[in-house]
Amino acid sequence: xxxxxxxxxxxxxxxxxxxxxxxxxxxxxxxxxxxxxxxxxxxxxxxxxxxxxxxxxxxxxxxxxxxxxxxxxxxxxxxxxxxxxxxxxxxxxxxxxxxxxxxxxxxxxxxxxxxxxxxxxxxxxxxxxxxxxxxxxxxxxxxxxxxxxxxxxxxxxxxxxxxxxxxxxxxxxxxxxxxxxxxxxxxxxxxxxxxxxxxxxxxxxxxxxxxxxxxxxxxxxxxxxxxxxxxxxxxxxxxxxxxxxxxxxxxxxxxxxxxxxxxxxxxxxxxxxxxxxxxxxxxxxxxxxxxxxxxxxxxxxxxxxxxxxxxxxxxxxxxxxxxxxxxxxxxxxxxxxxxxxxxxxxxxxxxxxxxxxxxxxx
Amino acid sequence: xxxxxxxxxxxxxxxxxxxxxxxxxxxxxxxxxxxxxxxxxxxxxxxxxxxxxxxxxxxxxxxxxxxxxxxxxxxxxxxxxxxxxxxxxxxxxxxxxxxxxxxxxxxxxxxxxxxxxxxxxxxxxxxxxxxxxxxxxxxxxxxxxxxxxxxxxxxxxxxxxxxxxxxxxxxxxxxxxxxxxxxxxxxxxxxxxxxxxxxxxxxxxxxxxxxxxxxxxxxxxxxxxxxxxxxxxxxxxxxxxxxxxxxxxxxxxxxxxxxxxxxxxxxxxxxxxxxxxxxxxxxxxxxxxxxxxxxxxxxxxxxxxxxxxxxxxxxxxxxxxxxxxxxxxxxxxxxxxxxxxxxxxxxxxxxxxxxxxxxxxx
Numbered sequence: 089x090x091x092x093x094x095x096x097x098x099x100x101x102x103x104x105x106x107x108x109x110x111x112x113x114x115x116x117x118x119x120x121x122x123x124x125x126x127x128x129x130x131x132x133x134x135x136x137x138x139x140x141x142x143x144x145x146x147x148x149x150x151x152x153x154x155x156x157x158x159x160x161x162x163x164x165x166x167x168x169x170x171x172x173x174x175x176x177x178x179x180x181x182x183x184x185x186x187x188x189x190x191x192x193x194x195x196x197x198x199x200x201x202x203x204x205x206x207x208x209x210x211x212x213x214x215x216x217x218x219x220x221x222x223x224x225x226x227x228x229x230x231x232x233x234x235x236x237x238x239x240x241x242x243x244x245x246x247x248x249x250x251x252x253x254x255x256x257x258x259x260x261x262x263x264x265x266x267x268x269x270x271x272x273x274x275x276x277x278x279x280x281x282x283x284x285x286x287x288x289x290x291x292x293x294x295x296x297x298x299x300x301x302x303x304x305x306x307x308x309x310x311x312x313x314x315x316x317x318x319x320x321x322x323x324x325x326x327x328x329x330x331x332x333x334x335x336x337x338x339x340x341x342x343x344x345x346x347x348x349x350x351x352x353x354x355x356x357x358x359x360x361x362x363x364x365x366x367x368x369x370x371x372x373x374x375x376x377x378x379x380x381x382x383x384x385x386x387x388x389x390x391x392x393x394x395x396x397x398x399x400x401x402x403x404x405x406x407x408x409x410x411x412x413x414x415x416x417x418x419x420x421x422x423x424x425x426x427x428x429x430x431x432x433x434x435x436x437x438x439x440x441x442x443x444x445x446x447x448x449x450x
Numbered sequence: 451x452x453x454x455x456x457x458x459x460x461x462x463x464x465x466x467x468x469x470x471x472x473x474x475x476x477x478x479x480x481x482x483x484x485x486x487x488x489x490x491x492x493x494x495x496x497x498x499x500x501x502x503x504x505x506x507x508x509x510x511x512x513x514x515x516x517x518x519x520x521x522x523x524x525x526x527x528x529x530x531x532x533x534x535x536x537x538x539x540x541x542x543x544x545x546x547x548x549x550x551x552x553x554x555x556x557x558x559x560x561x562x563x564x565x566x567x568x569x570x571x572x573x574x575x576x577x578x579x580x581x582x583x584x585x586x587x588x589x590x591x592x593x594x595x596x597x598x599x600x601x602x603x604x605x606x607x608x609x610x611x612x613x614x615x616x617x618x619x620x621x622x623x624x625x626x627x628x629x630x631x632x633x634x635x636x637x638x639x640x641x642x643x644x645x646x647x648x649x650x651x652x653x654x655x656x657x658x659x660x661x662x663x664x665x666x667x668x669x670x671x672x673x674x675x676x677x678x679x680x681x682x683x684x685x686x687x688x689x690x691x692x693x694x695x696x697x698x699x700x701x702x703x704x705x706x707x708x709x710x711x712x713x714x715x716x717x718x719x720x721x722x723x724x725x726x727x728x729x730x731x732x733x734x735x736x737x738x739x740x741x742x743x744x745x746x747x748x749x750x751x752x753x754x755x756x757x758x759x760x761x762x763x764x765x766x767x768x769x770x771x772x773x774x775x776x777x778x779x780x781x782x783x784x785x786x787x788x789x790x791x792x793x794x795x796x797x798x799x800x801x802x803x804x805x806x807x808x809x810x811x812x
Binding site: 298329336345359394 | 660701734
């Protein structure tokens with residue numbers, strides 16, 4: 089779209105911490121602006137707008153309804169607790185607002201299907217807010233994974249996303265409350281792990297999923313840490329671990345027949361503008377097996393814009409194509425969101441049933 | 451022991467490739483020498499001795515018996531196929547030879563117990579040839595893991611040891627022959643993974659083990675790749691993957707409540723004299739969760755002597771204490787060897803029974 093085109097106007101539902109980051113991203117995107125923020129408390133919405141320096145014309149509302157009813161809002165960003173997603177994402181779609189939905193997108197695939205149906209019927213764009221997918225490093229790694237000579241066939245994947253949330257979080261955060269974010273660490277951290285696995289497998293679904301014993305729960309039964317193994321028909325080994333109880337760690341290990349790719353900050357890069365990944369290719373023993381050759385390669389991928397800004401830019405671009413270009417919505421995002429949810433549901437079912445193998449069905 | 455003490459005299463059973471590396475290690479150790487090598491073929495033993503420049507006085511024998519009968523041999527290094535370990539390690543011990551045994555040490559714990567009993571009854575030292583344990587980096591990482599402030603409590607471990615062995619190995623190597631090394635990749639590569647896990651847990655045994663689906667076998671039923679999850683009573687998450695079918699990769703991920711330690715060459719360092727490991731400590735989100743702080747620390751650990759030389763040095767030192775100092779043998783090595791074997795047996799049983807949970811019993 090032409091640069092002179094008017095920006096996509098966002099309304100934000102809720103004043104979660106992550107909304108501060110996204111507010112900045114919207115303003116930095118170049119094709120988007122913030123026009124409204126809503127909270128159940130008007131005072132909270134006003135304080136949030138003021139604190140974050142929203143453009144003077146942005147409105148603070150004392151309800152979510154007011155945001156989605158505002159005719160100046162083109163798109164909503166929804167960082168509400170997961171249990172509220174189905175209602176507010178579907179309502180926003182019905183009001184013809186495009187939906188950028190924070191993850192985990194829903195408590196289960198049935199809820200997500202309601203959201204996706206509402207978006208489809210109303211012709212609005214849907215996207216889950218999985219920021220790392222929009223970083224140019226992700227595209228660079230995709231290219232490295234598809235190198236037949238230096239990586240070969242994918243054989244094994246292991247992903248860790250953990251975050252030692254501390255006693256205050258574990259007592260008070262919405263992400264450990266069964267009525268707000270019943271998926272706990274599986275939803276908040278496991279979402280990223282599952283998405284990374286699906287991404288590496290070109291979004292092919294595993295046939296079965298087995299949660300690993302040693303899941304940890306809080307007193308209300310919300311998952312605080314868990315792991316799982318995903319089975320693909322061609323004997324690839326796939327495992328992940330997610331936790332609210334371990335040091336903030338974001339490890340990706342992709343092992344191929346002829347190479348190995350790893351990076352240590354997949355969800356949020358250590359530094360905004362300069363990122364890395366490491367590639368081992370055609371690794372072999374040196375003379376007498378007293379060394380290993382060649383040394384891994386450190387790849388540097390620079391990005392002028394943070395990944396969340398690139399995400400907003402892409403979402404707004406799709407919105408503009410629909411609202412002003414008359415195009416249809418991009419279906420990729422609902423497809424991969426649904427697959428991520430299906431695997432997450434299967435892991436949850438496996439945990440609930442005592443770590444049995446659960447089939448993943450589309 | 452005093453430096454002037456005469457060296458421990460080794461006999462080597464078999465002419466495996468690894469014996470070339472160990473021959474060099476024995477000669478570099480400063481307290482050891484090679485006096486004999488035996489093969490089923492005298493010509494092969496003679497060629498091996500000549501090719502490797504054994505000291506002029508070293509004898510080449512056309513049988514293993516001749517090596518263990520040689521009164522000038524104090525200790526034997528046994529790199530034979532695993533199925534021959536029970537017989538030759540026990541016989542060597544009966545002839546009062548100290549036993550440095552290549553891994554995997556036995557096909558199962560019953561066989562290992564015969565070896566260990568023979569060593570104990572005959573008062574000889576036993577050690578498995580797990581070289582990485584003797585590298586000073588291993589001690590440095592142990593110190594980092596025990597740092598309560600920078601690492602905290604161990605929460606999760608993931609280990610990979612894979613080696614893309616290529617078509618010739620997969621067709622001809624002893625490690626894929628059911629009558630020679632029936633444990634396949636589990637024995638050859640999984641041994642290291644299991645040892646690393648036990649090492650990290652202060653040699654506490656898991657209560658149960660579950661092999662993960664997607665084990666790969668060759669036509670003769672020998673394991674070419676597999677993975678497993680080990681359960682500890684305090685909800686630690688422990689997984690490993692070992693393979694003959696993926697790029698040579700040696701990854702260790704140790705995740706703690708307050709830190710994360712990783713290194714990428716745990717079995718054999720990339721470089722003989724300069725090694726690294728990486729430590730993430732008290733990692734947290736930066737402002738607006740747009741970065742991660744602090745950056746990981748790259749630790750450098752130098753070693754003048756290769757790890758296999760340090761292993762020989764330590765083994766010979768223990769031998770000298772027994773043979774010349776009248777001390778008893780060091781029991782640590784048989785204890786941790788047996789625990790490693792117990793876990794390996796449990797993984798094998800889990801695979802054989804269709805990936806069921808198997809209790810680990812001492």
